[in-house]
Amino acid sequence: MGPGRSRDGRLGRKTGANNWSARPGGKPGRKTGPQNRAEQPGRTTGPNNRGTVADGCAPNAGTCLELTVVRFLNGRTFMTNRTQVEKAEALRRLHHSSQPLLLPNIWSPIGARVLEHKGFPAVATASAAVSASFGFADGERLRLSTILDVFERIAGSVSVPVTADLETGYGDSLEELAATVDAVLRTGVVGINIEDSIVEGESLRSLEDQCERLRVVRGRADSAGVPLVINARVDAFLIPSEPDSGLDSSRSLWSDVESRARAYRDAGADCIYPIGPGDSDTVGKLRSTIDAPINILCSRGGAGLAQIAGLGVNRVSFGPFLFRSALAHVSDLADRVQAGDTSWLQDVPTGAEVAIHLRNEPEPEPRPGSRSGIDTGTGPGTGPGTGPGPGTGPGLDAGPRG
Secondary structure, X not given: OXXXXXXXXXXXXXXXXXXXXXXXXXXXXXXXXXXXXXXXXXXXXXXXXXXXXXXXXXXXXXXXXXXXXXXXXXXXEEEEEHHHHHHHHHHHHHHHOOOOEEEOXXXXXXXXXXXHHOOOOOEEEOHHHHHHHOOOOOOOOOOHHHHHHHHHHHHOOOOOOEEEEOOOOOOOOHHHHHHHHHHHHHOOOOEEEEEOEEEOOOXXXXXXXXXXXXXXXXXXXXXHOOOOEEEEEEOHHHOOOOOOOOOOOOOOHHHHHHHHHHHHHHOOOOEEEEOOOOOHHHHHHHHHHOOOOEEEEOOOOOOOHHHHHHOOOOEEEOOOHHHHHHHHHHHHHHHHHHOOOOHHHHHOOOHHHHHOOOOOOOOOOOOOOOHHHOOOOOOOOOOOOOOOOOOOOOOHHHOOOO
């Protein structure tokens, strides 16, 4: 289901700060960060900057620390590094290019390293894939501490920017959400997905409540000095029109989507992700309706990549579909083993072919200020039984995340 090898033109795509006019939804003169970092003197933002997303870091070198900045948030030490800021700026620029940012969502460090090795300029996780890789259904059923560990391992395994699927934010209250965002920033990721569902496929937060949550996310990131790229998911297409669904019954579905997109952008979102129908007519209408970069889920039966690019979409993700394809392959191989078929061994990559994606040094100790320094026993989603119980809520097909 992924883009395979059809990445035509991506190595030469522009990522410059002045490329707004090349994309629908761009606004000339709009700043790309709290201090318009992409336009600072001395910053390289041209077409040749793809290979130096993290200045001073060799490709496949993992996280490299340059200048460490210590900040104090509510009495707690918060450490960021210059590379994290630069990665966030690079990720934001990738949303304003002449070609869409392709994000085949992964769930592990090795997947991230494969994508980096193939030239993808950024990496994204999918919550449904991460949860399923641990044997759990989607919907914040994994502990926050587990999710943070995955984020930190993936972000530390590559030199390109990493954006992480945070589902609804792992926190019902604004205080819990703020603590979660602080923790996520400590993992080294530079972008997040956050959705407006209360229960996916059943109900939405009110527009006002979700905007307040987005302002909290933006505020925490700005306080930490990280221009976090916020991909705000609009789940209105997944919700039935019922009195308690959270949809405004006085407006049409399209009006609700448009209103939420505009409000989320104004509340601090960098990109709008109206998950749902992926056919070319719907995508075209979304593009013409939403005055901001948009993310489209590439799915079976939807528009192809060429169509999506032609419609002016800024970002394309694949949700859990790479994971499901890999899982189907494992299941198929198991069936062949049970049938006595070992011919598939002829197609197995060699150790040397796998080794190009691996690190040879011992696993490093957690860096100061990273996820390991967080008291994960008191924050949202850290205790057993956090989130909806097994068997509650819709299945993965009700709304694949990514």
